[in-house]
Amino acid sequence: MKRLGHNVSGYSGETIDIHGLLGRIESAALAFGWRWERFTLPQLSHNSTADVLALHRSTATSHRHIYISAGIHGDEPAGPLAVERMLIENRWPADVALTICPCLNRTGFPLSTRENATGVDLNRDYRQPRTPEVQNHVAWLETQPSFDAAFCLHEDWESQGFYLYELNPDNRPSLAQTMVDAVRPVCPIDESPLIDGRESHSHGIIVPQIDPTLRPDWPEAFYLFQKKTRLSYTLEAPSDWPLPIRVNALVAAMRAALGAM
Numbered sequence: 001m002k003r004l005g006h007n008v009s010g011y012s013g014e015t016i017d018i019h020g021l022l023g024r025i026e027s028a029a030l031a032f033g034w035r036w037e038r039f040t041l042p043q044l045s046h047n048s049t050a051d052v053l054a055l056h057r058s059t060a061t062s063h064r065h066i067y068i069s070a071g072i073h074g075d076e077p078a079g080p081l082a083v084e085r086m087l088i089e090n091r092w093p094a095d096v097a098l099t100i101c102p103c104l105n106r107t108g109f110p111l112s113t114r115e116n117a118t119g120v121d122l123n124r125d126y127r128q129p130r131t132p133e134v135q136n137h138v139a140w141l142e143t144q145p146s147f148d149a150a151f152c153l154h155e156d157w158e159s160q161g162f163y164l165y166e167l168n169p170d171n172r173p174s175l176a177q178t179m180v181d182a183v184r185p186v187c188p189i190d191e192s193p194l195i196d197g198r199e200s201h202s203h204g205i206i207v208p209q210i211d212p213t214l215r216p217d218w219p220e221a222f223y224l225f226q227k228k229t230r231l232s233y234t235l236e237a238p239s240d241w242p243l244p245i246r247v248n249a250l251v252a253a254m255r256a257a258l259g260a261m
């Protein structure tokens with residue numbers, strides 16, 4: 001498997017019809033008994049593209065709660081597609097409750113831009129949110145319980161393969177190597193010692209030493225880590241490979257993580 005070499009100064013690959021995809025996700029979710037939620041703050045209700053869309057699933061035996069989000073960058077279609085695939089396949093551990101936000105940036109996808117339609121990178125807006133999307137998302141997250149683990153699904157057009165970030169300050173049992181091992185048969189792993197400017201802890205795994213309080217521009221994962229979970233993963237599929245391979249990578253990682261929890 002070699003890189004396509006198409007994405008040299010940004011993402012120029014496949015695009016998706018996000019509204020069609022969200023319609024299919026909603027249909028699949030409802031068919032399999034999920035609860036579909038749409039949330040907006042009253043003062044932002046005039047802007048329906050900034051609503052939070054969320055899916056919830058719990059069972060009588062669920063004693064752990066997992067959060068998954070996708071689509072915060074409009075030039076990263078694999079995340080929302082991976083959510084669709086997992087919903088349609090409908091293979092979930094019986095004892096895990098799930099909350100999924102299938103697309104956090106609905107105006108970025110039609111433009112195939114990382115940012116939303118007003119040009120803001122939503123994944124840098126979580127400390128003092130100014131965009132309606134993130135204001136809604138943070139207000140909604142405040143109504144949610146804590147999560148045993150959180151997964152943010154992303155892509156990186158510069159990477160040499162799949163990789164992930166782990167935030168695990170309490171040294172809980174790590175899911176990182178399990179996910180990388182599950183991805184390896186379906187997608188290359190970024191084996192570089194330096195990925196996205198950060199030292200790779202082990203092949204494809206970055207464990208950033210961060211103090212979120214020192215950073216003004218929080219990504220979603222920092223907010224989750226500060227307020228909602230003590231085990232957070234950001235998964236990065238490599239955009240310079242065909243879209244089905246990137247979707248396979250994210251689905252394989254999530255299946256392995258859910259299976260191991």
Ligand SMILES: [Zn+2]
Nearest residue numbers: 073076154155
């Ligand atoms: Zn991203």
